[in-house]
Amino acid sequence: MKKPDFVPHDIIVFYAISIVFGLLGLTLYTIWNADLSNHEVKAAFLIFMFVRVLFFLWFVAFFYLQAVFCALMVMLMVIALMLCTLVQTLWSTVSSALFLVPYLIVMLIFCCANLMIFWMTPGLPLWGIWGNSIA
Numbered sequence: 732m733k734k735p736d737f738v739p740h741d742i743i744v745f746y747a748i749s750i751v752f753g754l755l756g757l758t759l760y761t762i763w764n765a766d767l768s769n770h771e772v773k774a775a776f777l778i779f780m781f782v783r784v785l786f787f788l789w790f791v792a793f794f795y796l797q798a799v800f801c802a803l804m805v806m807l808m809v810i811a812l813m814l815c816t817l818v819q820t821l822w823s824t825v826s827s828a829l830f831l832v833p834y835l836i837v838m839l840i841f842c843c844a845n846l847m848i849f850w851m852t853p854g855l856p857l858w859g860i861w862g863n864s865i866a
Contacts, residue, residue, distance in 0.1 A: 735847035751837050754830040761827035762820065771823035778816045785809045798859025799849045806842045813838060 739747075762779060765772045786809055793802035813835050820828040849855070 735844055738844050747837060751834050754833055758827045758830040761824050765824040775816060775819040775823050778812060778819055782809060782812045782816055796859035799855050803845045803849055806845055810838050810842060
């Protein structure tokens with residue numbers, strides 16, 4: 732699998748992901764403390780948690796299954812729901828929305844890298860490592 736040129740070194744990715752996950756923890760903390768009985772806050776919390784599940788599915792699809800196309804589709808869903816989360820947190824807890832912006836930027840970079848990997852290696856099966864055994 733070929734990597735695009737704009738993908739940074741692994742150690743930079745590690746530190747960037749560590750900072751982003753710290754900001755996600757702060758986002759969860761601010762949403763949690765913003766009164767979950769409020770409808771807008773509860774909606775932001777539920778969308779935020781669903782994005783976490785989708786991001787885990789992207790991780791499994793990309794790294795474990797090596798299904799680059801499926802991972803790309805999941806990443807597009809993550810970005811769309813992250814934008815929904817950003818809008819919902821702007822209505823309920825503005826401070827948590829500020830923590831989501833770096834995460835959205837990193838997810839857009841991941842999506843671009845995922846797309847470039849898909850374009851650069853056309854021989855990859857659509858469904859990953861299990862796609863070869865079905866045919």
